[in-house]
Structure formats: C-alpha cells, structure tokens
Amino acid sequence: MIDLRTTRTAASMILVMLVAALWRTITWSDGSMPMAHSGVLLLLYVLPASSASLVACPYRNRRAADDTKTRPWHKWGRFLAISYCGGMLLMQGVVVLASLGLDLPVDLAAIARALAVVLAIASLLAINQMPKLPWLESRFSPGGELGPIYGSRYTRLVSRILVVFQTAVVACNVAAPQTAGWHSARYILLAAALLVAWSIAWRWHLGRKWRLEQLTMR
Amino acid sequence: MNLVFKALSDPTRRRILQLLRRRPMTAGQIAGHFDFAKPTLSAHFAVLREADLVESEKAGTTVTYSLKLSVLEDALLSFAETVGVGARTGGGLNLATRRGK
Numbered sequence: 001m002i003d004l005r006t007t008r009t010a011a012s013m014i015l016v017m018l019v020a021a022l023w024r025t026i027t028w029s030d031g032s033m034p035m036a037h038s039g040v041l042l043l044l045y046v047l048p049a050s051s052a053s054l055v056a057c058p059y060r061n062r063r064a065a066d067d068t069k070t071r072p073w074h075k076w077g078r079f080l081a082i083s084y085c086g087g088m089l090l091m092q093g094v095v096v097l098a099s100l101g102l103d104l105p106v107d108l109a110a111i112a113r114a115l116a117v118v119l120a121i122a123s124l125l126a127i128n129q130m131p132k133l134p135w136l137e138s139r140f141s142p143g144g145e146l147g148p149i150y151g152s153r154y155t156r157l158v159s160r161i162l163v164v165f166q167t168a169v170v171a172c173n174v175a176a177p178q179t180a181g182w183h184s185a186r187y188i189l190l191a192a193a194l195l196v197a198w199s200i201a202w203r204w205h206l207g208r209k210w211r212l213e214q215l216t217m218r
Numbered sequence: 219m220n221l222v223f224k225a226l227s228d229p230t231r232r233r234i235l236q237l238l239r240r241r242p243m244t245a246g247q248i249a250g251h252f253d254f255a256k257p258t259l260s261a262h263f264a265v266l267r268e269a270d271l272v273e274s275e276k277a278g279t280t281v282t283y284s285l286k287l288s289v290l291e292d293a294l295l296s297f298a299e300t301v302g303v304g305a306r307t308g309g310g311l312n313l314a315t316r317r318g319k
Contacts, residue, residue: 127289128288129288130289131285131286131287131292132270132286132287134273148242148284149241149242156289156292160289
C-alpha cells in the first residue's frame with residue numbers, strides 16, 4: 001500500500017525513464033548503436049516497466065482498513081517505492097550511456113552491477129520487514145481471500161523466498177567476472193518471472209484451503 | 219536488536235513463537251500448552267511484545283496474540299531452536315512445556 005504522494009513521485013521518475021527510453025529508440029534508428037547491444041534496448045523498457053509494476057501493484061492494492069493498520073504499510077511502501085524507482089532511474093541512465101557507445105574511462109557494466117547490488121540490498125531491507133506488516137486482503141487476489149491465518153503464512157513464505165532470491169542477485173553481481181557484462185540480467189529476469197508464477201500458484205492453493213476451512217466451520 | 223536476542227534466548231518464549239507460527243492464539247490457548255502460572259506467562263508475553271516479535275489485540279477480556287517476525291528474526295528463531303540457545307539455563311522451563319497438546 002503506497003500513499004498518493006509517493007505514487008506521484010515514483011510516477012514522475014518512471015516518466016523520465018520512459019522518455020529516455022523513447023529518445024534512445026528514436027536515435028537508435030540512425031544506426032548509432034551496434035547490433036550486438038540490441039538487448040540493451042529491451043532493457044531500457046524493462047527497467048521502467050518493472051518500476052511501474054512495483055508501484056502500481058501495491059498502490060491501493062490492499063483493502064482499506066483503520067489507520068493503525070495502513071500507517072505501517074504507507075511507511076514501508078514509501079521506502080520501497082522511492083529507493084527502487086530512484087535506483088532504477090540511475091540504472092536507466094547507465095544503460096543509456098552504455099547504449100551511446102561513447103569511449104568513457106569508466107566500466108559502465110561494473111557501475112550497473114554495483115547499482116544492482118545497492119538496489120537488492122534496499123529491497124532486502126524492505127522484504128525483511130514485510131511479515132511484520134499487518135495482514136490486509138488484496139484487491140487483486142488470485143485464488144480468493146486468504147484470511148488472517150493463511151495471509152500471514154503466505155507473506156512469511158514469500159518474504160523468505162524473496163530474501164533468498166535477492167541474496168542470490170547480490171552474490172551473482174558481486175561474484176560475476178568483469179567480462180560478464182549484461183549476461184546475468186536475463187537470468188535474473190527469468191528467475192523473477194518464475195517467482196511471480198510460483199507465488200500466484202501458492203496463493204491459489206492457500207486461498208482454496210482457507211475457503212474449505214470456512215465451509216467446514218459453517 | 220538486544221531485545222530480540224533477549225527474547226529469543228529463552229526456550230519458553232521460543233515455544234510461544236512456534237505455537238503462534240501456526241495461527242494467532244488467545245492468551246488462554248497459549249497458557250494451555252504450559253504448566254506455568256499466568257503471571258509468569260504474562261512476563262514472557264511482555265518481553266516478546268517489547269521486542270516487537272508478537273502483536274496483541276484485545277477484544278473484550280480476550281487478548282489474541284499473533285506473530286510479528288521479520289525474515290531475519292524468523293531465521294534467528296530457527297537458529298536458536300536448532301542450536302538450543304538457553305536450553306541449559308532454562309531447562310526447567312523447557313521441561314514444563316507440554317508438547318503433546
């Protein structure tokens with residue numbers, strides 16, 4: 001759950017990222033970018049898309065509750081949204097610079113990896129606190145409601161797996177050799193997609209269990 | 219963090235947290251798993267609340283406790299449980315726990 005002010009700030013950052021991506025797409029048609037870097041163009045759109053999904057999903061996703069329950073969510077959402085979108089904006093800048101093919105004295109891939117590590121650490125801090133937040137039912141809830149028991153259990157398990165994933169991202173970026181370049185990004189994106197699919201399936205399963213329990217109680 | 223370590227160092231408090239892992243429970247339901255006097259358990263609840271590891275919700279005369287562990291605290295709890303931190307000093311308390319229930 002993210003408040004309106006944070007959403008606006010994050011949305012303006014995403015807009016800047018999209019403008020940069022569009023600008024680079026237009027200038028790319030000049031043939032200034034080598035074909036070997038064509039994956040970079042995709043990355044220019046993946047970065048704002050991932051930021052948008054991170055902001056759009058939690059924004060008003062949780063059903064309204066009393067102020068004592070929504071306040072921790074707002075605080076948590078503000079930290080996550082601003083740090084993630086800010087980090088992604090910086091990353092976008094690095095990707096744009098890399099795509100220009102300028103002869104810069106710095107290794108842009110190394111900077112991107114360092115940024116990925118910082119982003120992962122910020123996300124780790126946010127994910128670590130996730131199970132402490134009060135459970136609020138989602139508006140978008142595949143598999144139906146989870147209730148307070150399965151809801152908290154789902155959050156705990158998802159947070160644990162996300163912590164393992166983010167730790168792997170950090171380890172991968174720290175341990176990857178300098179020559180690896182953008183190679184690891186596709187694996188990280190694939191793993192993230194699989195994680196989303198798994199969490200939806202798990203939610204579905206728990207939702208079914210909760211419904212069955214409710215039926216037996218009646 | 220000191221409060222968290224203090225809370226997790228006691229086997230009884232860890233047992234309470236393990237019970238709450240399954241579902242939120244009332245103070246009476248938790249007390250049913252132990253042979254302690256209520257004030258002793260209340261002291262344990264107070265330590266857990268102070269460390270922000272549990273959340274209590276009062277409805278009338280019933281107090282319901284639910285788990286409030288971060289991922290790191292959860293990992294620390296599992297670690298303390300595996301290693302058996304404080305099991306020697308708190309052995310008497312540990313024996314009093316009725317695991318059969």
